[in-house]
Amino acid sequence: MKRAFLEEFGLDKDAVDKIIAENGSDIENAKQSAAKKFDTERETLQGQITDLQAQVKQRDTDLSDIQKKLNAAQENADKLTEAQEALTGLQSKYDTERQAWEAKNAQQAYEFAVRERANALEFSSSAAKKEFIREAIGKGFKMEKDTLLGFDDYVKVYKENDPGAFVAEQPKQPETPPEDPKKPDIVLPGNSGIQGKGKSLSDMMKAKNSNPDMVVSFDK
Numbered sequence: 396m397k398r399a400f401l402e403e404f405g406l407d408k409d410a411v412d413k414i415i416a417e418n419g420s421d422i423e424n425a426k427q428s429a430a431k432k433f434d435t436e437r438e439t440l441q442g443q444i445t446d447l448q449a450q451v452k453q454r455d456t457d458l459s460d461i462q463k464k465l466n467a468a469q470e471n472a473d474k475l476t477e478a479q480e481a482l483t484g485l486q487s488k489y490d491t492e493r494q495a496w497e498a499k500n501a502q503q504a505y506e507f508a509v510r511e512r513a514n515a516l517e518f519s520s521s522a523a524k525k526e527f528i529r530e531a532i533g534k535g536f537k538m539e540k541d542t543l544l545g546f547d548d549y550v551k552v553y554k555e556n557d558p559g560a561f562v563a564e565q566p567k568q569p570e571t572p573p574e575d576p577k578k579p580d581i582v583l584p585g586n587s588g589i590q591g592k593g594k595s596l597s598d599m600m601k602a603k604n605s606n607p608d609m610v611v612s613f614d615k
Contacts, residue, residue: 398411398415426514429510429514433507433510433511436503436507437507439503440500440503440504440507443496443499443500444500447493447496450492454485454489457485458482458485458486461478461481461482461485462482464478464481465478465479465482504538505532505536505538506532508538508541508543509528509531509532509536509543509546510528512531512543512546513527513528513531516550516561517561517562518560518561518562519559519560519561519562520560523557523559523560523561524560526560527553527560530553531546531549534549536549
C-alpha cells in the first residue's frame with residue numbers, strides 16, 4: 396500500500412503511518428503462513444519419496460525370490476513356466492506403480508513451483524491470487540529444472556487482460572525539502588518600528604534579558 400494513495404483521502408501523517416504499518420504486518424503474516432504451508436508440502440513430498448524407496452526395496456526382495464525359484468526350477472518345465480509368468484507379472488505391476496508415482500510427484504512439484512512464483516506477485520485480493528494460481532496450473536508450463544518456461548510472458552498478458560487482479564504500481568513522488576524555520580523579529584515597546592528583524596534565538600534571548608518588556612514577533 397502506497398503512502399501517496401492514502402494521503403489523497405486527506406489522512407494525516409499519523410493515520411497514514413498506522414495504516415501502512417498494519418498493512419505491512421498483514422503482508423508479513425501472510426508470507427509466514429505461505430512459507431509454513433510450503434514447508435508442509437515439502438515434508439509430504441519427502442515422505443512419499445521414502446515410501447517409494449521402501450517399495451523399491453520390497454520389489455528387489457520379491458525379484459530376488461523369483462530368481463531363486465527360476466534357478467530351482469531349471470529341471471522342471473512346469474515350475475519354470477510358472478516362475479517366469481510370476482516374474483513378468485511382478486515386473487509389470489512394479490512398472491505401473493512407478494510410473495503412477497512419478498506422474499503424481501511431477502504434478503505436485505509443478506503446482507508447488509507455480510504457487511512459489513505467484514507469491515512473488517502483489518495481488519489485490521486473496522480471491523484474485525487463488526484464481527491466478529488455478530489458471531496458471533491449468534496452463535501446464537514446461538519445467539526446466541526449477542524454472543517454469545513461459546511463466547513471465549503469461550504474467551505479462553494476464554496483467555494486461557485483468558489489471559484489477561494486481562496491486563496498482565504508484566509512481567514515486569519527489570521529496571519536498573523542508574522549509575527553513577522562521578527567525579523571530581524583536582519589537583521593543585514604545586517603538587513603532589521593528590528592531591532586530593531576523594535575529595537568531597540566541598540573540599532574541601539576550602535582548603529579552605536586557606529589556607523584559609520587549610515584544611517578540613514571529614511574523615515575517
